Amino acid sequence: MRDVRVRFAPSPTGALHIGGVRTALYNYLLARQHNGTMILRVEDTDQNRFVPGAEEYIQKSLEWVGIKIDEGVGVGGPHAPYRQSERTAIYMQYAKQLIDAGHAYYAFDTEQELEAMRERLKLAGVPTPQYNSITRTQMRNSLTLSEDEVKKLLEDKVPHVIRLKVPRKEEIRLNDLIRGWVMVHSSQIDDKVLMKSDGLPTYHLANVVDDYLMKISHVIRGEEWLPSAPLHVLLYKFLGWENEMPQFAHLPLLLKPDGNGKLSKRDADQLGFPIFPLTWKDPATGDVAVGYKEAGYLPEALINFLAFLGWNPGTTQELFSMDELIKTFSIERIGKAGTKFDILKAQWFNQQYLRAKSDEELASYLLDALKNEGIACTQDKALKIAAVMRERVTFPKDFWEQGKFFFHAPKAFDENVVSKKWNDDAVKVLTAYKDAVAALPDFDATIAKTTLEQVTANLGIGTGKILQALRVSITGAGGGPDLMMIMEIIGKDEVVNRIEYALQTIKVKVA
RNA sequence: GGUCCGUUCGUCUAGGGGUUAGGACACCAGAUUUUCAUUCUGGUAACACGGGUUCGAUUCCCGUACGGACUACCA
Numbered sequence: 001m002r003d004v005r006v007r008f009a010p011s012p013t014g015a016l017h018i019g020g021v022r023t024a025l026y027n028y029l030l031a032r033q034h035n036g037t038m039i040l041r042v043e044d045t046d047q048n049r050f051v052p053g054a055e056e057y058i059q060k061s062l063e064w065v066g067i068k069i070d071e072g073v074g075v076g077g078p079h080a081p082y083r084q085s086e087r088t089a090i091y092m093q094y095a096k097q098l099i100d101a102g103h104a105y106y107a108f109d110t111e112q113e114l115e116a117m118r119e120r121l122k123l124a125g126v127p128t129p130q131y132n133s134i135t136r137t138q139m140r141n142s143l144t145l146s147e148d149e150v151k152k153l154l155e156d157k158v159p160h161v162i163r164l165k166v167p168r169k170e171e172i173r174l175n176d177l178i179r180g181w182v183m184v185h186s187s188q189i190d191d192k193v194l195m196k197s198d199g200l201p202t203y204h205l206a207n208v209v210d211d212y213l214m215k216i217s218h219v220i221r222g223e224e225w226l227p228s229a230p231l232h233v234l235l236y237k238f239l240g241w242e243n244e245m246p247q248f249a250h251l252p253l254l255l256k257p258d259g260n261g262k263l264s265k266r267d268a269d270q271l272g273f274p275i276f277p278l279t280w281k282d283p284a285t286g287d288v289a290v291g292y293k294e295a296g297y298l299p300e301a302l303i304n305f306l307a308f309l310g311w312n313p314g315t316t317q318e319l320f321s322m323d324e325l326i327k328t329f330s331i332e333r334i335g336k337a338g339t340k341f342d343i344l345k346a347q348w349f350n351q352q353y354l355r356a357k358s359d360e361e362l363a364s365y366l367l368d369a370l371k372n373e374g375i376a377c378t379q380d381k382a383l384k385i386a387a388v389m390r391e392r393v394t395f396p397k398d399f400w401e402q403g404k405f406f407f408h409a410p411k412a413f414d415e416n417v418v419s420k421k422w423n424d425d426a427v428k429v430l431t432a433y434k435d436a437v438a439a440l441p442d443f444d445a446t447i448a449k450t451t452l453e454q455v456t457a458n459l460g461i462g463t464g465k466i467l468q469a470l471r472v473s474i475t476g477a478g479g480g481p482d483l484m485m486i487m488e489i490i491g492k493d494e495v496v497n498r499i500e501y502a503l504q505t506i507k508v509k510v511a
Numbered sequence: 512g513g514u515c516c517g518u519u520c521g522u523c524u525a526g527g528g529g530u531u532a533g534g535a536c537a538c539c540a541g542a543u544u545u546u547c548a549u550u551c552u553g554g555u556a557a558c559a560c561g562g563g564u565u566c567g568a569u570u571c572c573c574g575u576a577c578g579g580a581c582u583a584c585c586a
């Protein structure tokens with residue numbers, strides 16, 4: 001087997017879509033598995049769609065998820081440059097080679113002429129007008145014009161394109177690694193533009209030329225490219241590179257969670273989940289789209305989730321580190337059908353990875369959030385909070401957002417709990433408990449518990465009956481981590497103060 | 512419309528000529544947790560349809576339906 005060299009080749013037309021990240025990931029996994037090379041090539045041949053900052057964004061995104069580029073934009077390499085806009089001379093050379101070999105030709109048709117042709121064909125009952133082996137005989141190109149005319153037009157720098165001369169009758173077959181043999185008749189392919197009138201190549205030419213020159217062994221890309229893959233096969237053939245042609249693998253698309261169609265930013269916005277790895281601010285509109293990173297997803301969780309969107313190991317193992325994915329991944333186990341995007345599963349992965357972290361790491365999430373809030377907290381306290389919260393969080397931000405009561409006494413109390421559990425017995429117990437706690441020389445979770453049991457026993461009231469009332473007085477809510485631990489963490493004085501405040505506030509409310 | 516691709520629980524999927532069609536997420540129920548969550552146990556739930564081939568098809572073949580992609584001097 002030849003050296004595995006794969007490329008991720010995005011266009012810098014905006015933020016990197018999550019589906020693009022998955023494509024990059026599959027490429028990366030294959031490369032690493034075979035000690036191959038992962039290449040980043042920027043396909044910026046459309047000047048009109050260029051978006052400033054997009055290229056840097058793509059690089060940063062890949063870096064964040066842990067996909068390392070061996071060769072390409074940002075790192076260089078033996079086949080530099082890796083930005084297609086810097087390789088225009090190369091493409092022209094091969095376009096000319098195709099012309100010389102009779103596989104391509106100059107076309108001088110204006111947009112209006114093209115439009116007129118389409119109109120005429122439609123009127124004649126042709127459903128899909130194409131510039132092809134039939135119609136090209138009626139257009140203004142180097143096949144219909146005399147040699148002298150063509151020469152003059154070129155010398156006068158009349159705007160023109162170079163088109164591929166697709167044969168009239170030929171069966172083009174391609175063996176896709178995921179889909180098997182795909183056959184298309186050349187009559188269904190039109191004479192695609194290879195070089196645009198601005199002197200830049202189209203995707204089709206640039207992609208084939210670069211993949212060849214960069215010795216790409218596998219082209220792993222989205223299924224949207226499948227229809228044009230036969231065209232690319234044709235190009236390899238005409239360029240004389242048939243034997244060096246890479247293997248193709250067309251990935252199933254990421255579909256929207258409900259309904260049909262491919263996943264779009266709009267869907268993600270509507271359903272409230274990110275579509276980009278990192279937060280992206282559209283330079284044109286100023287719109288900001290929150291990324292997976294900023295939303296609290298861990299890169300290893302995102303990767304694990306993405307890897308399973310269309311691929312599976314064939315075992316019941318669900319959790320895979322990048323290294324494990326590299327070992328286990330195989331193109332053969334990629335599915336054919338489109339995959340609906342389920343953000344709930346992503347959250348589950350995130351939860352798994354978050355819980356696997358040490359208390360120290362979890363505490364650091366809390367400490368970071370507290371720093372932003374300007375709240376002081378000891379390492380020891382943060383560690384304790386992390387320990388009691390770890391089973392209930394999905395995102396790092398949850399430590400702070402769901403644990404605010406550790407730092408702020410509740411100002412309001414859950415109405416529902418109050419109406420159900422706040423009664424004379426509760427007031428009796430809380431009053432006595434508050435006094436008992438205040439008199440304690442030492443205080444921790446165990447003592448808090450035994451003290452509570454003593455108080456309730458003395459009053460002849462079941463502990464369970466008033467526990468919710470105690471909780472709501474301490475945290476303001478009806479649910480949360482172990483209450484005794486919460487009391488230990490906030491400390492004796494705070495416990496007393498909070499009960500006191502609740503006793504006063506809630507009583508007033510009820511009355 | 513045309514071309515190409517696809518179709519197993521709600522979702523991601525395993526499987527593959529004879530299986531109680533397996534797992535995960537989600538959901539529901541019970542246990543534990545004097546709350547909630549966690550954890551544990553259990554449960555609901557799928558081979559799109561119609562023809563073949565076959566002793567036997569979810570599995571192979573052909574249609575149909577449905578879905579998707581593509582159909583630019585965009586990638």
